Amino acid sequence: MEQWLNDPMIQASLAPFTVALAVAALLFKLRLGGLAAIAGFCTTAYLAGGLALFPLTATRKLLLLGLMTPALGLLADFAFKATRRTEIILGAAYGLASVWVFWSILSQKSGIGALLQGGGIAVFVGWTVGFAASLREDAVRAGAAGLALGLGAGAAAVFAASALLGLYGMGLGAASGAVLLVQMVSGRRMHAGLTFALTFGALGALVAAAALVQANLGWTELAILALVPLAARIPVPEKWPVWGQSALISSYTLACAAAACIVAWLAGRGSPG
Amino acid sequence: MQQKLAIGAFALALPLAAAAAPVNYDVDPVHTFPQFMVGHFGAAFLHGRFNKTSGKLVLDREAKSGTIEITIDTASVDTGPHELLGRPRTRDDHLRTPDFFNVKEFPRMTYKGTAKWTGEWPTAVQGQLTLLGVTRPLNLEVVHFNCVPDPRTKGKGELCGGNANGLIKRSDFGMKFGIPAVGDDIRLLIQFEALRPL
Numbered sequence: 001m002e003q004w005l006n007d008p009m010i011q012a013s014l015a016p017f018t019v020a021l022a023v024a025a026l027l028f029k030l031r032l033g034g035l036a037a038i039a040g041f042c043t044t045a046y047l048a049g050g051l052a053l054f055p056l057t058a059t060r061k062l063l064l065l066g067l068m069t070p071a072l073g074l075l076a077d078f079a080f081k082a083t084r085r086t087e088i089i090l091g092a093a094y095g096l097a098s099v100w101v102f103w104s105i106l107s108q109k110s111g112i113g114a115l116l117q118g119g120g121i122a123v124f125v126g127w128t129v130g131f132a133a134s135l136r137e138d139a140v141r142a143g144a145a146g147l148a149l150g151l152g153a154g155a156a157a158v159f160a161a162s163a164l165l166g167l168y169g170m171g172l173g174a175a176s177g178a179v180l181l182v183q184m185v186s187g188r189r190m191h192a193g194l195t196f197a198l199t200f201g202a203l204g205a206l207v208a209a210a211a212l213v214q215a216n217l218g219w220t221e222l223a224i225l226a227l228v229p230l231a232a233r234i235p236v237p238e239k240w241p242v243w244g245q246s247a248l249i250s251s252y253t254l255a256c257a258a259a260a261c262i263v264a265w266l267a268g269r270g271s272p273g
Numbered sequence: 274m275q276q277k278l279a280i281g282a283f284a285l286a287l288p289l290a291a292a293a294a295p296v297n298y299d300v301d302p303v304h305t306f307p308q309f310m311v312g313h314f315g316a317a318f319l320h321g322r323f324n325k326t327s328g329k330l331v332l333d334r335e336a337k338s339g340t341i342e343i344t345i346d347t348a349s350v351d352t353g354p355h356e357l358l359g360r361p362r363t364r365d366d367h368l369r370t371p372d373f374f375n376v377k378e379f380p381r382m383t384y385k386g387t388a389k390w391t392g393e394w395p396t397a398v399q400g401q402l403t404l405l406g407v408t409r410p411l412n413l414e415v416v417h418f419n420c421v422p423d424p425r426t427k428g429k430g431e432l433c434g435g436n437a438n439g440l441i442k443r444s445d446f447g448m449k450f451g452i453p454a455v456g457d458d459i460r461l462l463i464q465f466e467a468l469r470p471l
Contacts, residue, residue, distance in 0.1 A: 162370035
């Protein structure tokens with residue numbers, strides 16, 4: 001069993017998928033199915049590197065922020081009805097939070113270098129979180145975006161040399177895939193809310209940003225990944241069944257993820273260490 | 274008379290005092306390489322080394338004491354081969370990420386230790402290794418040590434160097450990725466040379 005759980009493929013796919021599937025199926029009717037994303041992600045994080053938070057490195061700040069996000073989303077879902085302004089505020093807040101996450105690295109750079117990288121990361125994370133939050137009312141679109149953002153950020157991180165960040169991203173993608181699968185099988189849309197949308201948006205964006213700041217991912221790959229939540233908004237035939245809509249939207253979002261991965265692969269091939 | 278005797282005794286003692294004083298040596302980055310061995314999939318032990326080091330060695334041979342401080346540039350990790358060989362990135366690229374040495378966040382690791390002597394030369398170092406922001410004790414066994422006139426300075430300078438071995442668990446420093454496929458026990462094999470400036 002231990003040997004099985006030490007297998008990176010299990011850590012990043014089957015384990016988070018199974019846990020997220022169970023959480024989504026169990027909490028579906030309680031409108032808490034969105035917690036599946038963090039449950040799956042935490043499964044991967046625990047198996048791949050543990051959930052220790054000290055000393056508080058950038059990767060651990062990422063985990064900490066990820067752990068706090070569904071709580072914030074849950075609170076927001078129950079406390080008030082989110083609007084367009086909420087999306088903007090959340091995007092700005094997470095953009096600033098991303099600077100905190102990577103501050104220990106940014107502070108070692110020169111003034112202009114830190115400003116450019118920190119500013120770029122903040123814009124990317126803010127953009128992704130804001131548009132992810134805009135998918136909160138449609139769990140099919142949110143699930144498809146989470147699936148692609150997680151898998152895309154994860155696979156691109158692997159091509160950028162970090163397997164750990166890769167596992168984090170793929171774990172998030174597998175968990176979002178479980179959320180999508182529950183809806184495809186049941187034929188009913190679940191409640192995503194900010195609980196799910198914020199979690200996949202923040203974690204997916206932060207994993208991709210970490211792969212840029214701490215590994216070898218490029219800005220082009222980040223820009224392509226930023227299109228994932230937009231691709232999830234492309235209209236689909238409303239009369240189609242849930243599984244058909246899920247498949248079609250996922251094909252849009254996964255195309256963006258695949259494009260980012262191809263660029264990451266090609267970038268690596270061009271610059272041998 | 275007594276005053277003259279005191280001055281004479283002081284003058285005689287001066288060279289002895291100078292010989293007993295601690296001597297500073299600068300670590301020679303061209304001949305100092307911290308190397309490591311780590312198990313890979315339970316099969317072979319992979320060797321790697323760090324190519325950039327700096328530091329200082331202080332020796333007091335009369336008092337049989339000494340200290341060493343070494344700073345290692347973690348981005349200089351080198352396990353070869355440097356070609357991609359079908360991979361998207363090299364192993365060293367991977368070692369530089371948060372999976373292992375996290376070099377963007379922790380560009381240096383440091384070792385500070387105090388030498389323990391047996392006979393003429395140090396035979397052990399008791400110290401602290403700081404890696405990934407975590408400081409843990411690390412005791413090194415000095416398997417060889419010697420000081421010789423530096424032939425490159427026609428004997429005016431002095432060259433001290435040796436080899437030291439140690440063992441750490443990387444998980445103690447929070448480096449847990451890939452265990453057990455990539456071993457937790459890291460054997461350290463350090464060759465070092467230090468020069469007394471002219």
